[in-house]
Every structure is written in C-alpha cells, then in structure tokens.
Amino acid sequence: MTILPILKKLGSLALTLFAASILVFCSMYFVPGNPVSFLLRGRSPSAEAVAAVTAQYGLDKPVPEQYVDWLANVLHGDFGRSFQYREDVSTLIASRAPATIGLVALAGLIIGILGLAAGITAALNQGRAADQAILLASTGLAAIPSFVGAIVLIAFFAVQLGWFPSFGSGNGFLDALYHLVLPALALAATFVALVARVTRTSMLEQLGREHVEVAVSRGIGRGHVIRRHVLRNALGPILTVSGVLVAGLLVASSIVEQSFGLSGIGSLLVQSVDRLDFPVVQAIVLLIVVIFVTMNTVVDLLAPVIDPRSMAGAAAR
Amino acid sequence: MSLLEISGLTLDLPSEPSCRLLDGISLNVGAGETVGIVGESGSGKSLTARTVLGLLPGGARTSGSVLLDGTDMLRCPPSVALDRRRDTVSMIFQDPRSGMNPVRRIGDFLTESLRLCEGWSKADADERALELLRSVGLPRPESHLSQYPHELSGGMLQRVMIAGALTAAPALLVCDEPTAALDVTTQAEIINVLRKQQETRGMGMLFITHDLNLAAALCDRVYVIHSGRIVEYGSALSIFTSPRADYTKRLVAATPTIPSVSGRRSSAAASHGRAPSAGSAEPALEARGVSKCYAIRGGADIRAVDDVSFRVPPGGALALVGESGSGKSTLARMLVGLERPDSGDILVDGVSRSTRPRSRAERLKRARAVQIVFQDPYLSLDPRIPAGAAIEDALRLHSTLRGVEARARVLTLLDRVGLTEKHSQSKPRTLSGGQRQRVAIARALAAAPGVLVLDESTSALDVSVQAQVLDLIDEIRRERGLTLVFVSHDLAVVRRVCETTAVMKQGAVVESGATAGLLEHPGHPYTQLLIDSIPKPRRSLHAISQ
Structure with a gap:
C-alpha cells in the first residue's frame, strides 16, 4: 500500500526527466547561431571543411536520430566533447564540480541555520522588537540581487577590512573553505530571508492552533510545546519551499561564481552559453534539471513522514 | 473550602477597552460536584474556564481571584501554574480533531506529559495509557496507541481526549463544550463516559455548554452567564423549570425541546x-430513486445517497x-x-433537472x-x-x-x-x-x-x-x-x-x-x-x- 505511491512518484520523475531532456536537446536549434560556424571560429571555411566538421560531430544526421544518439551517450555518462575546450564534457564538469558543490553546500548550511533561527526567533517574539527587526532585515535582504550583494561584501569585507579573499578558489580544504565564505554569504542572503519568512509564517499558524493550547493546558513545558507541536508541525511548508528554492540557488550560484572568480559549474555555464558551446550547456542544464526534480521528488516522498495525513487520501478509510 | 473558588473575577483586554469580558464572576465547585456554566457565544464562559488553568489571553488585566485547591491561578508564578495543570486540573476542549496534534500518534499524545514532565519510562507510560483507553471504552487500546488522530472518528477522539485529561488523575476536570462538535448519539455516549469517570474518581467537574438541556441533564448546579456576568445560579432543575432572571427565561423558551408535543x-x-x-x-419538489456514489481512492465506493424518494406538496x-x-x-x-x-430524478414543479442545463x-x-x-x-x-x-x-x-x-x-x-x-x-x-x-x-x-x-x-x-x-x-x-x-x-x-x-x-x-x-x-x-x-x-x- 505504501510502495505504490512511491513507485508512482518515481515514474513521474522519470517522465519529467525525459521531457526535460528533449527540451534541453532541442534548445540547440532555438538559439541563434550555428554550432558549425562556432567550431570553425569565424574563418571562412571551404565546403569540404564544413562537411568534415558536420560529420565529425554527427550534425548531418536527422534530428531525432541525433537526439537518440545523444541520449544513449548521456545515459552512459558521455555528454560529448566541449567545442571550446576540446575535451570530454564529463571530465570538464567533474573538474569544476567541487567548487560549486562546496559553495552550494556552505550556502545551504547558512540558509538552514540562519533562516530557521531568524524565523523561529521572529515567531516566538511576534510583534516585539526582535520580530520587527527580523522582518525589516529579511525584506531588505530579499530585495538585494545576489550580484549586488556580492559587490557589497567584496567592498566591505575584502577591500576595506581585508578579512576574506575576494577572488579564486584557494588550495587545500581549509583555504578553499576560507575562500568560499564571502561567496556563500552572497548566495545565501536572499534565501535566508525567504526561509526566515516562511518559517515565521508557518510557526505562527501552528502557534494559533488549538492543539498547542491543549498541550499547554496539560502542563507540558514551553520548550517541549514549541519543539514537539509547533516547530515539528511547521516543517511541512518550510520543506516544500526549500525544494523550490533549490532551482534558484543553482541559478544564482552561477552569478556568484562569476562575481568571485570561482571556477565552478555556474561560471562554466555562463562562459559556454556565451560561446555557444552546446554540449556543455546541454549537460549543465540537464544536470540542474535532474537535481531540481530529484530534490522535489525527495520532498514529496518525505511529506508522509512529516504529516501522516498526506497518505490518508490513498490509504485510510 | 471548595475545590475551586472563583470570586469577583473581572477581565479586560487592552484591545477591547469598551467592554469588560468578565465582570465580577463568582462561583465555586466542590470536590466530586458537577457544576455547569451555560451561556451563548461571547458570554465569557470559555474565558472563565481557561482562567481556571491560568490560561489568559495576551495582555489581559484581571482582578479578583481564582482559587484552585488554595492556589490563586491568577497570581501564582508560572511554574506553580504549570504544576497545577499537571496534577490538579485538566481540561477537555470542544473539537477533539483540532485539539490533537495531527502529526503525532495517539500513544504519544497520551503519554507525553508522563514521559516528558514526570520522567516515566515508555513502558510504564504506555501501560497507563492502555489502562485509560480501556476505562473510556475504546475498543482496541493496543492498536489505537500507534494510530494517528485522522484514523479515528470524532467520538473516539473525544474519548482519547478524556483519557488524556485523566492521565494525571486530576481533582477537577474542566470541560469546554466537549460534545458540541459531535453527533447527538455520540454526544450521549461521551456524556456517559464523563459521568462514569466523574463518579468513579470523585472528581469535581466544571462543565461549559451552550445547551441548557445538556447542563440540566448532567449537572448538580448551574450558573447562567451572559455578557461576562452571572445572571442566575441554582440547582439544575430549578433553573430549567422555574427560571427567575429574564435572560434565563428567554434562554429556556428558545431552547428547542422534544417532549411536549402539545406545545x-x-x-x-x-x-x-x-x-x-x-x-x-402536483408536488413542488419530488425525488425519484435518487442515488449518488463517491469513488474513494484505494477503497470501496461510498453510497452517499441511496435510492431516496419523496414528494413535497407546494x-x-x-x-x-x-x-x-x-x-x-x-x-x-x-x-x-x-x-x-448518478441515478434517479429530481423534479421541481414537474420539470426534471437531472440533465446538465x-x-x-x-x-x-x-x-x-x-x-x-x-x-x-x-x-x-x-x-x-x-x-x-x-x-x-x-x-x-x-x-x-x-x-x-x-x-x-x-x-x-x-x-x-x-x-x-x-x-x-x-x-x-x-x-x-x-x-x-x-x-x-x-x-x-x-x-x-x-x-x-x-x-x-x-x-x-x-x-x-x-x-x-x-x-x-x-x-x-x-x-x-x-x-x-x-x-x-x-x-x-x-x-x-x-x-x-x-x-x-x-x-x-x-x-x-x-x-x-x-x-x-x-x-x-x-x-x-x-x-x-x-x-x-x-x-x-x-x-x-x-
């Protein structure tokens, strides 16, 4: 009874990914410019040269066939070769991944801790100074785009105070972490504000529920009531919003990477779009779609754990 | 001394400066006595009940006293009020479905105060919970412990609420409209459970209701409350049969009753x-064999309406x-x-309306x-x-x-x-x-x-x-x-x-x-x-x- 909904979710995940792969593949044909002319770097080539390049990259075959070839390769982990770097896309991405993973993980940690803490503090002090301050700060943070935030952070912490480096990835784990502090803060700022707001609203809604009053009336201490009945029940909306935020986080990471000169996947995406390096763009976009859809499927699958009633539609009564 | 003695209780809220929510409430409940508070919405009856547990709305200003077994619940430090809630007084609320955390199991609800506040072991607490569930007449206590509130009916949940209120063996049970959200047959069952528990445990009971009939059926004494004031009190029967205050008279007259068919x-x-x-x-409205089914995902269809026929003349x-x-x-x-x-026909003035307009x-x-x-x-x-x-x-x-x-x-x-x-x-x-x-x-x-x-x-x-x-x-x-x-x-x-x-x-x-x-x-x-x-x-x- 409980395995069927999970299978259904996984099935719809596979379908979504399939549809996304078609879109991603076809995007190559929606973009102005032609891969062949890029490959030949603006030289005015002979007809033979064009034909040779076209054949080398399989561009002479019908589009559906190209798609099937591409998909078969992708499923084997082969995303083709980059036009601009002349190396395998998978190797390229693998070399760039650690910087991005580190950035997103650190930002996620900051979002989780600061966002939840600010939201909880605001909810428990509703209407008082702490709540007002957090609301004001979150409105401000949410309004600042991450590239502006990045510049402000660099100007203040890197240039004026000189506490943190403003550029590059650093060598070794600790140095890399040190280099990631400012980028992660710039990336996290907007999302901290969003998570804080959702947490506050969700907590306040639960605080007004009758079952919370019942728990208080039974002589259960405030700490237990807040943790077991308010925060626990508020998790659902927070988790749902977090799942949706993943997409924004990945997209914003490319901007932040550019600002701080980190050689991660995001900056690779920006450069590749700029130079019409289609295999790389396709691979990265597909990767982002996979991560986003997977995260949200995980959130969906967690829903019954968070709230047993969400299974009731299928199972109970 | 009475178990509960409220004297001269007044309550104001800064948000509503024009009206006094409670105005000089005085009442008492003796050990083992059942006392009713009857009033309509906004009369202050629920507010009075909550003051007994020291639960006040934010910013409330009070005067007078609420003495519960000698402790003034309005003036005592929060930790003392917490202790009284754990060992002396319990409360049952109106709607058991919104009164229970939907994401926690029944067993968790019943045992949390014992485990978290009294430091009982899980096994001991479960044993006590089973005993309580049995005493309120639930059919399968063992399996209920691991069920969630949405898996139980309203009547069963209210029994669980009662069991939860009895975990600490309170001397006073405050019931705030405990049957208002339930069907009439379920109400009768719940009232029986409450009466039985009250008698076997010798608890005092403060029973809040809008239903004069119910108060008269259950309580020894009744206070009638209107706009934050007690307008009349006395034995349940005397209030019902010979009300003195104008408000009570109107209330008695307005209360729908069954027995006197010659009214x-x-x-x-x-x-x-x-x-x-x-x-x-020709009937103004006619139903001919009307049926309606609802398909339930993962379950048998529910026949919501099953072959109903009637005629209503103009x-x-x-x-x-x-x-x-x-x-x-x-x-x-x-x-x-x-x-x-799904099948059958509905006719209004002889015109069928079963097809889509x-x-x-x-x-x-x-x-x-x-x-x-x-x-x-x-x-x-x-x-x-x-x-x-x-x-x-x-x-x-x-x-x-x-x-x-x-x-x-x-x-x-x-x-x-x-x-x-x-x-x-x-x-x-x-x-x-x-x-x-x-x-x-x-x-x-x-x-x-x-x-x-x-x-x-x-x-x-x-x-x-x-x-x-x-x-x-x-x-x-x-x-x-x-x-x-x-x-x-x-x-x-x-x-x-x-x-x-x-x-x-x-x-x-x-x-x-x-x-x-x-x-x-x-x-x-x-x-x-x-x-x-x-x-x-x-x-x-x-x-x-x-």
Missing part, C-alpha cells in the same frame, strides 16, 4: 400541515434529519443542482426555482461585499430590476428579514452571526424561489438567535407559500418548522412521515435512538443514561 409551535406547524403523501396536487415543509455522514447534505446539494444524481437561461431558471441557505453564514457571504450589494447582485442576476428599483427591493428584502438600511452598507464581518444568516436568507429570497433548501441553516447560531431565525423562516414560508426542505441533525429544531420528516441513515431514508407522529411513535429503532440521545433534564435521566 404552541407544533400546533402552529400542524395547522398548515398537509398529508405527507398528498397525491392530488407550500409543504420536509425535514431531512440525520447525523453526519447520513447523506443529507449531499441530497440537499443535488436538490439545488450543485451536484447531479444547456444554456445560461436554463441554468438561471433552475437557480430561480430552488435556492439554498447554507450552514455557516461566516463562510457563505463574501467578506468584501457589503450585505446590500450581495443581495443586489442576486437581483441583477435573477430579475429585471436595476438601479434605484433594485436598491428599493434590497431594502424591502432586508426589512423582511428584520434588518435595516444601515445593515445594507455593512460588510459581513461587522454583522453578528444571526444578522449574517438573515442576509443569506434575504439573498436567497431575492431570486423569488419556489423552493427554499435550508442546509443546517441555524446550527451555527446561538439558541436564542436560532429561535428568532426559525420564527422568521416560518413566517416567510407562510406569507409566500414557500416550499421548504430543512436539512438538520436536530429533531427538536425541525419540529418547530416542518410538518413532515424523513430520517436518513447511511444514505437511505429509514423512516418518514408526519413529524409529530414520528416523534411520538418512532417506528424505526434509529429514530428512537435519535430521540433518546437528546439530553433531557434529570427528571427523565434514564433516557440518556441507557
């Missing part, structure tokens, strides 16, 4: 009664009575055309024929539209009146339901529950329907307001020759308005006939059960305790 109301209803199966005239009034889940509201929605029957004109014509007034006027009126505009909208849709004429008609309709021009400008939130329901009735009448369906239209209202609205409905019906279908869970209420009654259970009509006859000589055991479940003052106590 003024029933004769009024009977005077324009027709034989239920008057086959001579100007007649039919009551559809049943408990929640009996299919009465689904039937009402089909009569209005909000749902279509083909044009806008046909849809409007059908809407004009049958109008509905819903249960909760707080939900059925758009909060942003003033009352007058809501009625005018209905006129614009269903009549040719425009502009000045339409507004004049709105005022006539408002006047008809006892409201004035002033109310036509008011947004619903500034109106009281009774006023809102009057607006909803006026809006339904704006279409000049032949048939009016009332879906529990008075059950969200206070008893005194309910009585006024019932009178209003009765008047309008006679004046306009309206055909009424009154859907209700309350036999005592429909008795005031309808001369014929159909009792529904699990989608089917189990018994139908003249209301008076049905009440005096119920033919079906379920009808008998419904009648017996209505609380009656202690004189006829045997009826409820069986």
